[in-house]
Each structure stands twice: as C-alpha cells, then as structure tokens.
Amino acid sequence: xxxxxGVLVASAGCYLLKLAGLSLPQRWLQDERIQRTVPLLxxxxxxxxxxxxxxxTGHRLVLDVRAAAIAVAGIxxxxxxxxxxxxxxxxxxxxxxxxx
Amino acid sequence: xxxTTSPARGGIVRDALGIGVASGAYALSFGALSVTAGLSLPQTVALSVxxxxxxxxxxxxxVIGAGGxxxxxxxxxxxxxxxxxxxxxRLSSMLGARGLWRLVAAHFVIDETTxxxxxxxxxxxxxxxxxxxxxxxxxxWNLGTLIGALATHVLPNPKVLGFDAAPPAAFLxxxxxxxxxxxxxxxxxxxxxxxxxxxxxxxxGIPLLIVAALVVLLGVRPWQGRSK
Numbered sequence: 587x588x589x590x591x592g593v594l595v596a597s598a599g600c601y602l603l604k605l606a607g608l609s610l611p612q613r614w615l616q617d618e619r620i621q622r623t624v625p626l627l628x629x630x631x632x633x634x635x636x637x638x639x640x641x642x643t644g645h646r647l648v649l650d651v652r653a654a655a656i657a658v659a660g661i662x663x664x665x666x667x668x669x670x671x672x673x674x675x676x677x678x679x680x681x682x683x684x685x686x
Numbered sequence: 687x688x689x690t691t692s693p694a695r696g697g698i699v700r701d702a703l704g705i706g707v708a709s710g711a712y713a714l715s716f717g718a719l720s721v722t723a724g725l726s727l728p729q730t731v732a733l734s735v736x737x738x739x740x741x742x743x744x745x746x747x748x749v750i751g752a753g754g755x756x757x758x759x760x761x762x763x764x765x766x767x768x769x770x771x772x773x774x775x776r777l778s779s780m781l782g783a784r785g786l787w788r789l790v791a792a793h794f795v796i797d798e799t800t801x802x803x804x805x806x807x808x809x810x811x812x813x814x815x816x817x818x819x820x821x822x823x824x825x826x827w828n829l830g831t832l833i834g835a836l837a838t839h840v841l842p843n844p845k846v847l848g849f850d851a852a853p854p855a856a857f858l859x860x861x862x863x864x865x866x867x868x869x870x871x872x873x874x875x876x877x878x879x880x881x882x883x884x885x886x887x888x889x890x891g892i893p894l895l896i897v898a899a900l901v902v903l904l905g906v907r908p909w910q911g912r913s914k
Contacts, residue, residue, distance in 0.1 A: 592756035593729050596746050597736035599760070600767035604739075605792035607774015608783070615775045623905025624768050628741060629870045630877035630901045631766055632861035634894050635748055637878035639854040642885045644753060655851035656858060663862045669712040676855030680848030 651683040694806070698815045705798050706822030709740070710830035715856060716743055717834025722849045723751030727835050734831035738824065739796050741860050742766045748853045749891045758891025765898045773800040780804075780812045794820030873901070 607615065614620075640656045641647055659676040667675070713734065720730040725747060733743050742763035749759035773795050780803060783791040794816065803816040841847065865871050877897045884893035 588756050589725060589729055589750070592746070592750075592760050593725070593732055594736070596742070596760040596763040597733065599764040600737050600739050600742050600770070601793060603764065603767045603771040604774065604795040605789070607771035607795060608778045608781070608788055608792050609774075612775055612778070615772060619906045621772070623902055624772050626870075626873055626901050626905055627765055627898060628769055629861065629864050629873050630897050631745065631762060631894055632741065632857045632864075633874035633877040634881035634897045635745060635762075635857040636854045636861060637881050638885060638893060639748060639752055639857065641882055642752075644890070645886050647882060647885060651848075652851045652854065655848065656854050659855035659858050662855075663859055668708065669856075669859050670715060672859040673715045673852045673855045677848035677852045680851035682848075684848070 651680045654683055655679040694811050695814060698802070698806075698811065699818055701802065702815070702818040702822045705802070705819055706826040709798065709823050710826035712740065713827045713830025714834035714837075715852065716740065716747075717831040717836075718838040718849065719744070719751070719853055719856065720747040720831075721835045721838040723747040723853075725750070727839060730835040731828070731832055734828045737763070738793060738827065739767055739770055740827075744853070744856055744860070745894075748857065749894065751850075751853060752890055754891025755889065758889070758895065762891065762894045762898075765895075769797075770795050773797075776800065776804055777816070780809055781816060782809075782813075791816075791820075794824065796823075798823055877901070 636656065640652045641649065643650075655676040658679040659672050662672040662675045716734065717730055720733065720743075721727065725733070730747075733746065737743050737746075745766050746759040746763040749762055750756060774792070777791075777795060777800060781788075781791055799816050799819045802819040803812045806812040806815055838849075861874065865874060880900065881893040881897050884896050888896070
C-alpha cells in the first residue's frame with residue numbers, strides 16, 4: 587500500500603514539475619539562482635546514489651564485489667558502451683566474483 | 687501548412703526511433719531493477735507510464751531497493767525531476783501547446799525530447815521532433831519496462847546474478863554525460879563523499895536529501911565574481 591502511495595505521489599510530483607515548466611511565467615524560472623542550482627541537482631544526486639549503492643550496506647560502509655563492478659562499469663562508460671552494456675558488465679562482474 | 691514535408695522530417699523520425707530503441711534497452715534494466723528492488727509488476731509498469739522520466743524512476747527504486755524509506759525515494763525522484771521543469775522554459779514558446787494539449791505535452795518534457803526539439807532551426811520542425819521523439823520513446827520505454835520486469839519475475843535469485851551491482855552502474859551511466867567539465871566533476875565527488883559520510887548516522891535515503899540541501903545552499907549563494 588505504502589509502495590503504491592509512493593509510486594503515485596512521486597509520479598504526480600514529477601508530472602507537476604514538467605507542467606510547471608510549460609505553464610509558470612517564464613521570468614520566474616529564468617531566475618539566475620534557479621538556472622544555476624537545478625542543473626547541479628542531478629549531478630549531485632546521481633553521484634551520491636552511485637557512492638551509497640556501491641560502498642554501503644544498511645548503515646555500514648563496505649568494500650565488496652560491487653566496488654570491482656563499478657570500476658568495470660566505469661571503464662565501459664569511458665569506452666562509450668551503450669547503457670545496457672554498462673549495467674550488464676557491472677552485474678556480470680559481481681556475479682563472477684561471487685562464484686570464485 | 688500540412689502536406690509540406692520538409693526534408694528534415696525523415697531524419698527526425700529516424701533519430702526519434704533510434705533514441706526510442708536505445709531507451710527501450712535502458713528500460714529493460716529499469717524493469718529488471720524495479721522488480722528486484724521489491725516493486726510489483728503493476729507498480730513497475732505504472733512508474734514507466736505515469737512518471738516517465740528515467741533518472742527519477744531509477745532513483746525511486748534505487749532508494750527502496752537499498753532499504754531506504756519510500757518517502758526518501760519519492761523526494762529524491764522529485765528532486766531529480768526538477769530539471770524537467772527548466773526544460774519547459776525553453777520548450778513552452780516553441781511548442782505553443784494550449785489547454786488539453788499542454789497537459790499531454792507536459793508528460794513528454796524530458797531530456798531526450800528537449801534535446802531533439804531545440805536542435806531544430808524552425809518551430810515546425812521543433813514541434814515535430816518533440817512529438818515524434820515523445821511518442822517513440824513512450825512506446826518503447828514502456829515496452830522495455832514490461833519485458834524487463836516480466837523476465838526478472840521468473841528469475842529465482844536476482845542477487846546471485848549480480849543485480850545488486852547493477853543500480854550503481856546504471857546511475858554512473860546516467861551521470862557520466864553530465865561530467866564533461868571540472869565544476870560538475872568536483873560537485874559529483876563532493877556529493878559522493880558527503881553521502882557516504884552521512885550513511886552511518888541517518889536513516890537510509892536521507893543522505894541523498896542532505897546532499898540536495900547542500901547543493902541548493904551552494905547554488906543560491908551569490909557567487910562573487912563567478913559569472914565573468
């Protein structure tokens with residue numbers, strides 16, 4: 587139930603943000619601080635997600651096969667591999683290391 | 687002006703389909719990761735239909751999958767969605783969508799449709815590119831999600847397959863194109879370090895919100911002598 591509420595509220599929020607861009611007075615959104623801050627949010631949040639999902643489990647900081655997996659994914663990104671290849675290479679690395 | 691098929695249209699349709707196919711592949715992994723994170727098949731499909739903005743969808747299921755509260759995931763998804771609001775600034779006069787059409791157009795305001803629309807040199811082609819990309823993407827994004835979710839549904843133990851290593855890789859792939867300068871790189875490293883430093887002390891998902899709050903503080907501060 588909680589998950590459904592989250593799915594619906596987050597979807598509504600994301601939709602309203604899109605609609606706001608098309609509907610609000612242009613001058614508001616062209617405010618310099620907004621223009622400067624908003625593009626930084628995805629960079630910071632995506633980087634934080636990478637760090638947390640790679641180097642922590644619950645409340646502990648850990649170094650495990652995911653670190654090797656993200657390194658392989660990083661190489662795939664540098665080689666300009668397609669999205670699915672980047673993700674699959676990380677999963678395959680972790681799976682293989684667990685087999686060893 | 688119906689019937690005037692500008693020579694650019696064929697190329698736009700080809701590009702739109704190319705983007706759609708690439709996103710469909712990316713949606714396969716979204717579907718798989720969402721089900722692995724514990725969302726049901728209908729919830730996964732609903733996210734792609736209703737939210738329809740990739741990074742936010744990945745963030746919501748990423749936070750939930752990592753044991754964070756649903757609401758921390760919701761907040762992170764919304765914060766990632768703020769950039770779509772800025773795209774509207776560039777698109778609204780271009781699209782000229784009113785009333786009901788604006789409500790439909792808004793759903794399609796995302797990275798790919800904006801990039802395709804603003805790359806054109808006349809308004810008619812921009813509109814065409816926006817709608818062509820939006821429709822192709824919406825169809826293939828949802829198809830990819832459904833296939834990825836269905837395929838994962840039948841897997842016995844996704845963790846053995848390394849699926850826990852897939853979400854950070856997905857976020858890295860989304861992040862990489864935004865790191866082409868020194869400042870974004872510095873912000874990314876700062877954000878990663880701050881997030882990890884918070885992990886032992888606050889509930890899961892909250893480090894993301896702390897990072898977002900710091901970025902906002904950093905952004906609204908008048909940068910002395912920064913702009914020229």
